Amino acid sequence: DSGVTQTPKHLITATGQRVTLRCSPRSGDLSVYWYQQSLDQGLQFLIQYYNGEERAKGNILERFSAQQFPDLHSELNLSSLELGDSALYFCASSVEGGLYTGELFFGEGSRLTVL
Amino acid sequence: AQRVTQPEKLLSVFKGAPVELKCNYSYSGSPELFWYVQYSRQRLQLLLRHISRESIKGFTADLNKGETSFHLKKPFAQEEDSAMYYCALRNQGGKLIFGQGTELSVKP
Numbered sequence: 497d498s499g500v501t502q503t504p505k506h507l508i509t510a511t512g513q514r515v516t517l518r519c520s521p522r523s524g525d526l527s528v529y530w531y532q533q534s535l536d537q538g539l540q541f542l543i544q545y546y547n548g549e550e551r552a553k554g555n556i557l558e559r560f561s562a563q564q565f566p567d568l569h570s571e572l573n574l575s576s577l578e579l580g581d582s583a584l585y586f587c588a589s590s591v592e593g594g595l596y597t598g599e600l601f602f603g604e605g606s607r608l609t610v611l
Numbered sequence: 612a613q614r615v616t617q618p619e620k621l622l623s624v625f626k627g628a629p630v631e632l633k634c635n636y637s638y639s640g641s642p643e644l645f646w647y648v649q650y651s652r653q654r655l656q657l658l659l660r661h662i663s664r665e666s667i668k669g670f671t672a673d674l675n676k677g678e679t680s681f682h683l684k685k686p687f688a689q690e691e692d693s694a695m696y697y698c699a700l701r702n703q704g705g706k707l708i709f710g711q712g713t714e715l716s717v718k719p
Binding site: 499500529531538539540541544551552554586588599600601602603604 | 647654655656657660697704705706707708709710711712
């Protein structure tokens with residue numbers, strides 16, 4: 497499958513812990529996006545990277561951080577986890593970057609449950 | 612503030628009936644608008660974009676700048692159209708902002 501892949505698919509952890517979610521974009525896509533989907537909030541944009549550099553930032557908490565590596569995969573780090581961080585975290589990629597990005601291709605998501 | 616509003620959480624219609632999924636946006640610049648769809652057990656995927664003025668799977672959407680709307684329409688709904696639909700706005704900074712989503716249920 498040459499689409500966007502995300503690991504892990506499911507993750508259960510405790511409050512106060514730290515987790516890392518990983519995303520591999522489609523082959524050739526330079527942009528990676530992270531979204532958080534919770535029941536009440538819908539799809540919330542967190543952050544975008546383009547070719548290793550941060551391009552746009554959304555409502556990302558200070559406890560969260562992300563990076564894109566030279567091989568273009570990206571990681572989203574969530575620390576000091578709270579119950580409210582339980583959500584589905586989506587990664588998406590697109591071939592274009594800059595001001596006008598193209599179609600986004602989504603992964604299947606990583607479901608995080610904080611107990 | 613940049614915002615996308617989908618007022619209906621759930622829309623239920625019978626097969627063959629017309630369907631309209633509402634989307635309103637708030638943006639001071641020139642927006643690019645999209646509809647994304649998520650079928651059961653599938654990934655979120657692009658359905659159509661306003662720039663293309665295309666019809667995909669019988670769906671169309673017209674950008675109305677005066678009403679700041681981008682409603683998705685189909686004259687005759689099919690059962691396979693049942694899915695979660697998201698309206699999205701891309702601002703000039705490249706950020707793609709989604710609405711809350713509308714679940715469309717087409718009954719036989």
